[in-house]
Amino acid sequence: MTEQLYTVASDSETTGEDKSQMSFPDVAIGIDIGTSNCSVAVWTGHQVDLLKNTRNQKGMRSYVMFKDDSLSAGVTGGATREHGHEERDILSGSAIFNMKRLIGRMDTDEVVQASKSLPFLVQTLGIGVRPFIAALVNNMWRSTTPEEVLAIFLLELKALVEMHLKHPVRNAVLTIPVAFSRFQQTRIERACAMAGLHVLRLMPEPTAIALLYAQQQQQLLHDNMGSGIEKIALIFNMGAGYCDAAVAATAGGVSQIRALSGSTVGGEDILQNVMRHLMPDFDSLYAGQTMDRIKSIGLLRMATQDAIHKLATQEHVEINVDLGGGHKVSKILDRGEFEKVNQSIFEKCEGIIKQCLADAKLTPEDINDVILVGGCSRIPKIRSVVLGLCKKDDSYSGIDPLEAAVSGAALEGAIASGVSDPSGSLDLLTIQATPMNLGIRADGGNFAAIIPRNTAVPARRDMLFTTTHDNQTEALIAVYEGEGNQAEDNHLLGYFKITGIPAAAKGTVEINVCMDIDAGNVLRVFAGVVKPQGQAVPPFIEVRMPTLDDGHGWCGQALAKMYGSTLDVATIPKKLHP
Template sequence: MLSGAAIFNIKRLVGRVDTDPVVHASKSLPFLVQTLNIGVRPFIAALVKNMWRSTSPEEVLAIFLIELRAMSEAHLKRPVRNIVLTIPVSFSRFQITRIERACAMAGLQVLRLMPEPTAVALLYAQQQQQNVHENMGSGSEKIALIFNMGAGFCDVAVTATAGGVSQIKALAGNALGGEDILLNTMHHLLPDMDSHFSTRGIEEIRKMGLLRVATQDAIHKLSSQSDVQIDVDLGNGRKICKVLRREEFEEVNREIFMKCETLIKQCLRDAKVDEEDVNDVILVGGCSNIPKLRNIITTVCKREPYTRINPLEAAVRGAALEGAVASGVNDPFGSLDLLTIQVAPLSIGIRADGNSFIPIIHQNTTMPVRRDVIFTTVHDNQAEALIVVYEGNEKTVEDNHLLGYFKITGIPPAPKGVPEINICLDIDASNVLRVFAGVIMPGGQNPRVSSYGG
């Protein structure tokens, strides 16, 4: 069970550059996040026997996976080589490649890769299929909204399930999670926290760890209590002795909760599903027991949360099901006759008209998918064109993720706007992206084609 919180949310730092706001928000973690060069991936440094040792987030994740693999092999009493990987919806393809690299460093091959709410949807589909078998019925389509919030990410999915087939209608996600709720609450308890822990010696890291543990414990207790007493000794005569009320906690994190509500409504709109059409609401992840979040989702969908799924195990159980399906495991009761139809979590397109992002495959397009778009030149007698591919949902390329680029050459001399350049984006069932571009030659000649894949 890969838990970001178990290793201080290291998964959140994987595949990000030092200018990323998520990296700058990680300065209260109990290790240093080094951001020395603009545009370069950060590395982390921790105190080990009073010496600073540096490594990359991917290497830390690989060490964690090695330990997880060893535990699995000891339990199964056989080697483990393949892994089904669940990722947050908002992960870019570059982040996915860094996660895959960490898996390779741990000696694991990625068998399947799926967004976390998609894994939950597969588990839900199995349960609905079992219900049909038990009740000897044909089973009608059920619409479910899946809300997944863990330490570092918030994901929402709308799925239509019938007969073991789960059609993902829409996905939405962002890099908000329990870590942000924790940091907001820590700053509320200790307003000058940043200056108080400005020096990162071993004693300061220990004190910050004490505050983190006490704050996290208080948040957990507020799920079942209206208030909680917090007592933390920070040394040098400084102590925190405070009663934190649930209403106070909710006000401190009001902006985060509002963003979660916006994400839910956005996903329902993208899926073209009305709130009253939702049959089940599934809450999963470490933050699923926060009363305010449960209240928001219940209010929006007018449904009580679905209770047949363990919120802390849903994603890994769904991933295990996907591994069984992919490995061809047979089940005499037919409960592994399952299929999940996925969608593109982010739009993919190219740069055009300066710095504008032109989507070719739009977010929530069913995969596999292939799209062709015709572009043209912007200068007279332009002989070549640079095709730059981005992923994201923002209007400008600076706010999206750069995937790669290649150059088209040999464009016949012509006034601007006359040559036709065909750009084709193709995503296969394994979520592998391939990009082809070619100049459509006059007179029916074969086009000149270049390609990029990854």
């Protein structure tokens, strides 16, 4: 990659502040990698500063451009609506973006399938392996992976930060969507390692926002403007790729996540819905991977994005775009029509919020503040849905919708790095929660949840199982994560076998499976046979999850084909530690 030179400035120009920054050379930076935009921030000794690129932008486009033998990322000054020619370059087939949507996903995933309409190559075999993606370089496809693209982007981002701070950067706290599986998290960590970054924390985005909210409430208390009582906030975050909701209870600088809920719907889905509305024969017209197809899709995406942005403040917008090949779009799109086209997405948003409130065992009247963040929070229908469900007239105004997540990540970076602040600004604690159920396959293909979602972390739970066949001497422990009742409907994290089970009638041998999540969110699974006296028969196995690499989609099918039900376990209706 060609070396990039940066001229960097933060929100406050660094002259005398250099000394305060250099006082914390090992402080972890905060990174918010969005599907469409990315931002980075750092604790400077008394506040969080968001860093800017050469165009004085805090929000940088999340893409990597492949041209000839050189690579460049959006860090150096990605396109904005004021620079349409560069937007055309990004959508010309030479750039890979939406990597946050693609990373760690199988080619059978519906998100990957929907990505085939992006203006670069996405091909799938449909067998549960990693999709093939490629950028167009000199009329030839240059293959890559989402991890590689993200690593290239992070490498430039790291250089930007180091030029600003004037010292090497190693540690980082990154925000991730609630819907990210543990397998996807390992892919993020791998990309960071390729870029020379060590991940101290991966924080669900609403958790980072809750930390920032807790700091603000604590500051109000110090300024004698707050009551000091517990405040309940509903956080709704919707960007281009994901939608998250959380309920956080905050008091005295401590924020506890009561409930988390997430989905893969986002602004990209809204964009594609409108594109297909404008071009009803979209799928048949853009079935091939040709240069003309890529150019045409790029033009349609630009026109559609511009229309959606304008509809946030206008009742209707006129769209006129020549797509080439005799295809044109000339239409007036009004806000009501836009909302009807995306009705299913708004209903999903409503469902996420209702689920979150139900899991937290709260009513709308219990909510003190509604925090709306993410680019899609500007859409009037999104705002009306969230505020309507929470019975509020307006959202919390103390947080910037586009800077909240990265600011919270930077705060966590300082706290995790052991930085202290005399003013008490870092006397904060966030009690995180598990976003999805964790369990194993049992009872003939069912999913037995051992650690339920929304369990406070760190956590440790045990459950007893038994054999399903007479004289069964081995058992397969297949670990899954998700919300489905069937194991195959969830994410397979890994598997291992217990051997040396005493031969006995089925249902008489007890197998203890324990799951442990430490403060660093590391999942370990312990399993072994329990004697009548309660002592484990050696060996008692400990496995850190996930263990799978590529091909985790077909791996579950392969396990079922290889072992069938011969190594199954069944649940015993009691837990060691309820």
